[in-house]
Amino acid sequence: MLHRLKLGVLLQWLILFLLSPAYEASSLGLTVHVVPLEEYGGKTVRAHFSVITPSPCPDLLAVCAAGEDCQAHRTALPFSYTKPSPAWCVRQWQKTVPSNYNTFLKLGFKTEFYVSIKADPKIRANNGKLNRPPFVALPPPLRASVNCPADFHISTKDLDGDNVRCRFARADTGECRDCFPHNFLELDEASCTLTFTGKAAAGQYFIYLMAEDLIPSPPTRQILYNSPLSSVPVHLSLTVEESASGCGSNPLVLDGTPDRDSVQFVLPFQEGKFNANYKSDLESVLEIAVVGPPDLYRVGFVSISNLAKLTMAWIRSANNLTQLLPVCFVANTKSFQSGLRCVWLYQREMRTLPDGTELRCNQTEMSLLLPVTSLTNVNLDELQLNSPTCPVTHNSTHLTAHIPLGGCGTKAVHSGTELVYTNTLKSVHHTVISRRPSLILPLACRIPGAQVKGSQFAVNFPTERETFGEVMVWLEFHLPGQGPRARLTSSPRFRSNVLSPRFRRDTGSESSTSNSSTQTGVQPEETVKTLDLYVLSNCSIDRAEMIVTECRESEMENLTDSRPIMEKGCMTSNNTLEIITEQNTFKIYRLDINSFSVSGTKMYIECKVNLCIATMPSGTCPDLCSNSSRSTSTLIDSVFTSTYSIRSGPVSLLVADFMDRNATDPPPSNAPSTPGPNPSQTATMPGRTPPASQVPSVTTNTNTNTNTTASQAPEVATSRIAGVILMTIAMFLQMTILQ
Template sequence: MLHRLKLGVLLQWLILFLLSPVYEASSLGLTVHVVPLEENGGKTVRAHFSVITPSPCPDLLAVCAAREDCQAHRTALPFSYTKPSPAWCVRQWQKTLPSNYNTFLKLGFQTEFYVSIKADPKIRANNGKLNRPPFVALPPPLRASVNCPADFHISTKDLDGDNVRCRFARADTGECRDCFPHNFLELDEASCTLTFTGKAAAGQYFIYLMAEDLIPSPPTRQILYNSPLSSVPVHLSLTVEESASGCSSNPLALDGTPERDSVQFVLPFQEVKFNANYKSDLESVLEIAVVGPPDLYRVGFVSISNLAKLTMAWIRSENNLTQLLPVCFVANTKSFQSGLQCVWLYQREIRTLPDGTELRCNQTEMSLLLPVTSLTNVDLDELQLNSPTCPVTHNSTHLTAHIPLGGCGTKAVHSGTELVYTNTLKSVHHTMISRRPSLILPLACRIPGAQVKGPQYAVGMPTERETFGEVMVWLEFHLPGQGPMARLTSTPRFRSNFLSSRRFRRDTGSESSTSNSSTQTGLHVEEKVKQLDLYVMSNCSVDRAEMIVTECMESETEDFTDSHPIMEKGCMMSNNTLEIITEHKTSKIYRLDINTMAVSGTKMYIECKINLCIATMPSDTCPDLCSNSSSSSMLIDSVFTSTYSIRSGPVSLMVATGPNPSQTATMPGTTPPASQIPNVTSTNPNTNTNTTASQGVAPEVATSRITGVILMTIAMFLQMAILQ
């Protein structure tokens, strides 16, 4: 009886445990940007939260209670990525809080975290204004490898010009709960650089920091104890992974990527745009993970061979975000992560326009009338618009300008449901050094979306279909000197550095003659082919379009559990594969030397990954991935399709004689008769190949001119009837 009672109690506890919500120890990353509110002397602050949570992304309903001064940032452009596993996303909101704040917060059923803010109001002696706590940029979840030391620089800024110091949070002062230092992490407090020694087991670790601002001390004066003015929380996560590829294979940022901790100033309704360019020699870049302000555009991600690119853009519309907005990004491969890069967007403060200023907007232009009395000590002759060719006139009382909406450097940007035309009146000094005041005056005409007519309101990048057409790709296999490009393969010219063209011409000529004579006099039964031509074909007929084959592999099994690379990152892996030069830029032919390939059986399967490319300038070409001259500019100056992954059916490697080989049909999905190897092709371009490699689904391309399960069934039935 007692035993049953104990068992019942244990069962009840187990049910309660399983049904209760489970919370993680912490978020995968957190920062809080704190802005003191002037109306009550800084006793309350506006806290801007950015939190990284595991996927699936939790809803933001719980972060703003009823009657709270709170705003959740729900965006159509969520930050969501896959590395480290499991996938993760960013949630952002802002709310008014006491300047001294400590509490537990929850997001969904997976994430719970403790927040400690110390921002008591302090009046600064140098300007008589409230002190503003430091800003810390939130990086994507950090990654490192076992036994591979790594540095992580945490980017910080302070609007008051104070020094920013980072230190580990302390549980004894109420800054964190259940937090403890890791002996494999070191922190340079002055530079906010976290160092991973490499001496940690694989796993995920949480890091709790506090960022503080301190009044800078003069170089000639030592301050024994410089008390911090405020402290804000910083939570990070570090995922340590096993790696068998060494410690020097991280992706590297290339030219064109903004400098670390750089600042870009943004005027009202201005668009700021920049690229992140990376090179990864060992593994292809899977994603460029970004954490930034709401409505940051991330477009044009391309990962071709060892190069990757992503374009980011942000339009400053009317917003209640902080004056400093960080954008942090890293390149993730399967096993590695690049160094952390952060850029800061600085929303310039704009003074109110002087009395008497008029900016009128009509359907074709905006007209500016500005009193010159408001431009004290400003050289009026140095004022110009975005385009210096557009006139700006002035007299003794007013400055005037007529600015067409379709010229003079006027730009059109979207702000919510409105279309905004922007230009800037600014001083352009003609000398390198000038002590005269400068003027920067942003001009904007806002047109409600309901009033916008014509296609100009729906401006966007052309789709892949609009650029390249309805793309279809497939594989074909032919003996040398046969197939649709027999003229080129019978006396081929090779593009390769592995073996000389002369030697392979001699080998090819010998093989071709053997194939021709075998047709006339017969071959021994079941003789294995020595060379085979792989055709990678597309139906793209767009001028200046080019095919780029980034990867090919062969396997003797259909599931590719045991495979061998033929080509990686656009380069042939050995001298048993050569590219045949053709005049068709949207197709490729490769000569496979079967004798030297690691194929022991009588059939094989081939899988290739390709992109189509168009250089944006007529004088340019698409990148040669195997050339040392490849750079990020080639990605920027080219337009690419998504990655197409195409896989063949079984390809027979045997040839045999027969009384009338032309009467024997080859079915897809079966090993073709030996005599049919010249006709084993993948001419099924109607297969749906609009599948990118990142989705992990490869379209199957049959290796025969005849497709369909019904035909295959009929052929098998006829074969059985003949045998009987």
Template sequence: MLHRLKLGVLLHWLILFLLSPAYEASSLGLTVHVVPLEENGGKTVRAHFTVITPSPCPDLLAVCAAGKDCQAHRTALPFSYTKPSPAWCVRQWQKTVPSNYNSFLKLGFQTEFYVSINADPKIRANNGKLNRPPFVALPPPLRARVNCPVDFHISTKDLDGDKVRCRFASASSGECRECIPHNFLELDEASCTLTFTGKAAAGQYFIYLMAEDLIPAPPTRQILNNSPLSSVPVHLSLTVEESASDCSHSPLVLDGTPERDSVQFVLPFQEVKFNANYKSDLESVLEIAVVGPPDLYRVGFASISSLAKLTMAWIRSENNLTQLLPVCFVANTKSFQSQLRCVWLYQREMRTLPDGTELRCNQTEMSLLLPVTSLTNVDLDKLQLNSPTCPVTHNSTHLTAHIPLGGCGTKAVHSGTELVYTNTLKSVHHTMISRRPSLILPLACRIPGAEVKGPQYAISMPTERETFGEIIVWLEFHLPGQGPLAPLTSSPRFRSNFLSSSRFRRETGSESSTSNSSTQTGLQHDEMVKQLDLYVMSNCSVDRAEMIVTDCMESEKEDMADSHPLVEKGCMMSNNTLEIITEEKTFKIYRLDMNTRTVTGTKMYFECKINLCIATMPSDKCPDLCSNSSSSSMLVNSVFTSTYSIRSGPVSLMVADFMNRNTTATNPPTNNTPGPTVAQPATTPGSTSPASQIPNVTSTNTNTASQAPEVATSRITGVILMTIAMFLQITILQ
């Protein structure tokens, strides 16, 4: 009887578990940006959902079916990343819902979650307008390690200037289901900072928060019963991983990365661009994971040794997105995650200029006619275009400007299928603070995609093949003073770039002793090789291209088990390996002292990882990974290939095998290249996809008059919008 009772209780709980909301299938992250709709007094809102789900990315049919008041954001540039495992992606949509909204939502077969929004309409006493709920930036899935405390700052903004606080969601208030707070998490409600104490077992945990806006009060005054004006949900996930090392090796943010919670203002058809730069000494950065608005470009990711960078850009086209758009990003290595950082894009509000304003577009220029009566108190002599050298004239009635499409700072950007030429007429103040009204006047000529002629419309970053050619990389091995570069290796000069660590000190006189014996005269056929030259070769002939060898290792086993590093992060690991200085930049030669190696057999295997690099400016240079002077700017100002991994076949250590060869020229190996000492070209890209596979938004900044398309004037549309604001007006985002 007791056995049956236990079985019945177990079956009862199993049924409840199967029929209850899938707690373990919660989203990996969720935010909802809520915009009250004026037409019905805020009784309904436009809810902008951003949800992180496990890969593969599910469709949106269950939450945003066709024909309903909903818009799914499908982008050619999906947010999809690998850390933490399994891989994950971002889905975004917007939907009109009641201001007080509670619902279960399901994405695909893996993700089901509960959403609670409390945005009942409230008229603000200070301006008589509807209150606007707070905005919360959604970070990529959070990572931490056992016994390693870490803080996660959740970035928030409020368009009304209200104070934003975060708190744990309450199941008793209907804000979540089965959402008991974890005892290893602490929350500073005022700063929205989540602290992981480190006292948790490895695993994945889900966190449910509510963000609220409160009327701000001076420090000397307390508002009684200062209840929140609205509440919006924030779901986070935290993956705790086993700690393989101490807690101090997370990637560090470098200069040139936007400050935390910074704001970048965006005009219509304007492009904003910024870099994320990191340094990771222990492990290379695998990815820079980003969560941002639809059609955010992420280009030029490079992870070379300890440095990593990614360029992000967004072009403001006509859209119905929210006025505030967050971009959050982190650097992930195999075991670590960098500090979370978020940037906000602020779409400036614009109003149409009064009657009488004209912007005409033709094949070569746009012309502006603007009634000066609309520019009350604006100093007309302080107005200029993107280029101050282009004239702006005015009389008592009108302001006029003739703006070439290929000059005066005019830029070309893409907005959907259209090509848009943009410029800006703006006030220029020569003092830091001015209380005079400022004019910001975006100007745009839009050309339908069907009418765009010539290559300037399909602007994209050249592919790796177009930039560097058809790349082949391989390894060669020769005795000093022999092989294709015998004159160079018989009397070599050595580069001093050892890893700057006390355990890799060079011994005094090591260079001279190596070079003095480099010719290895009098060798017998039955002897073991005393010194060996390792050639890391490429067939790249592009001017200014350079080879960067990040890592090389040696092993007596074909699978590279029990391997020993020769080069690590671009530095020689001991004085037993020296780099020979050459005038050529697309290959490297290393002198290996075999006398100092404990080798049990007569063969060894080698593997190297390399990138080819071109500095974007002739005055720049590719980074020297072993130099303390290398900085993130060198990485940002360079173009890289994918990472190539080259592994040799068995390399004989017997002198006889080298003396019987007669190599006089260095050519790319073919599939039938004989001999065990020449590696086959294993040009397998690393985990990083080349940036050339993503359209390059930076190349649209340069335009000439000859690039103006040959289209009829009547088919080109002029767009002109204006904002007049005091310099000190926008304070809510400071």
């Protein structure tokens, strides 16, 4: 009996094992930033690990054992993205280890990897200090397409000014395990550029490199063998995907994005902030994937038509991170990935304040008292605060400044739970070239979180509600010359139409114009020939503009068989025209129903909408069909709402249903359109029953990714059913064994 029971339990465990995720013995990416510890003569280093793992993200419980000098970076802002599928995330920690370190590390149940560090202490002849190994930026998982060559530049920096080279890791020297070169990859060691030739089957491949620092040699002197000072590991992953769209359709970076390998210096409590801007003509950008330091903020992601933008910011607070902090990012579409770009944040070293310096903080200002004897050879008349209008005075003994917390360029940032007011006293030379010493002195007043009142915002980026208010958007349908904007639609002025490039490519139609598109006198015939589509909002901000990126029509309520009316902000045919309005917060489109090939007497329409405000008073929001908006970064100086997906109820095409309607009906009083947990909501027009044409279903997607996931439901159900069936078989076999 006991024997049968053991067999049954064993069988259940076997089936659970078969149903569990497959084990993967590699990371999707890894770098280690190595900092030698002076107090141990460099024989011990602090290793800062960054590892990309498949989702679900594993915990960090196993990386730090009791009694170790180890810290896991748990952040409220995790790096987690979807491409390549299924998904991935970043885990970071730091640990004190020997300078010559080889070990296996494990994260969760899916990721195990081998790490080899060679950073034995070496005293540099040029400065007598310990050598510092190179820094390598960790990129997001790399993607490429079959038969499409691609270059991947791996960004590196060296604090000692050494040359950095990258080479493939070697198993015979203990640098990697079970690693072998791929014949479809080439590596330029000097520039750390990896080239994919395109000659690989679809699949996921792992790449193991070593980054080394070498003392630079003068151009006139050739060193036959320049031995590396240290070697650190770099693990990468490349996912090769099938593509039906050919090559050359990768998202392109736009102006306003930092240059590749650029450096931003960050003072204590200063905020480093920059944008990533892209355009992608073939497919919309699904995400801008980022790998960066802990607590790097990523806010304001917008993907509208062929344009996308993301703002990133990092606030330097008290930390024990490395002096150089890389931020790498790419734009991912469904099938393509942009070129890799990395930016480096440099935590500038600061000297301690000289004796006798006083910085006092009160509720309204901070006051500075600085002995001038500490400012050797510094021109005191060239010193100023963030704002040059605020006075900085000095006499023979001291420099003084009274700095209001609400002026003089003082900025407020959040460091953890503290509110920090910052300003900078710095030299501003009046000549272009100056060899005189310069002063940069950061000033900060820290207010504990218990004393901070009011709303808390970690980055100076306004929320959607603060900018646009409680947004409501909805659809209405009226006959030409009727409805709340009858004055505009009875004698309309039409905007010059721009057809979608995809529509022109597929059909070759350029000049098909419907005669019914200009009809304003409608007779009570059986079916509607021309109908006006209103896309409305309640936004009352003067400079706000509505952008309609997509509209589709279908005879099916779920729009499974739909046809585009508008794509990427452009009309797909001349059978739809936009009526010029006096306000920018709503749109009206004249639809030629005859061209829709609707066989019944009703249809459904879904549109995707954003509201936009140009940040500059003289600026405008992007015109998605304008050639200029496709060639320059028109998203940089604009703020957008989330993307609202608005689906109508059944739109009647019988003229009789429209004849008795009030031409001045108010907007729906309960049309929900603000972001919320409910993914689909409906609203009815007050005081009317037929036709059922104003029953919108509003779906808000705060990530602006409006792809549905219904097609995945059968797969999920199938796996669950399989699990139930296998478990049922296990229980049946167990009962059979026990009998």
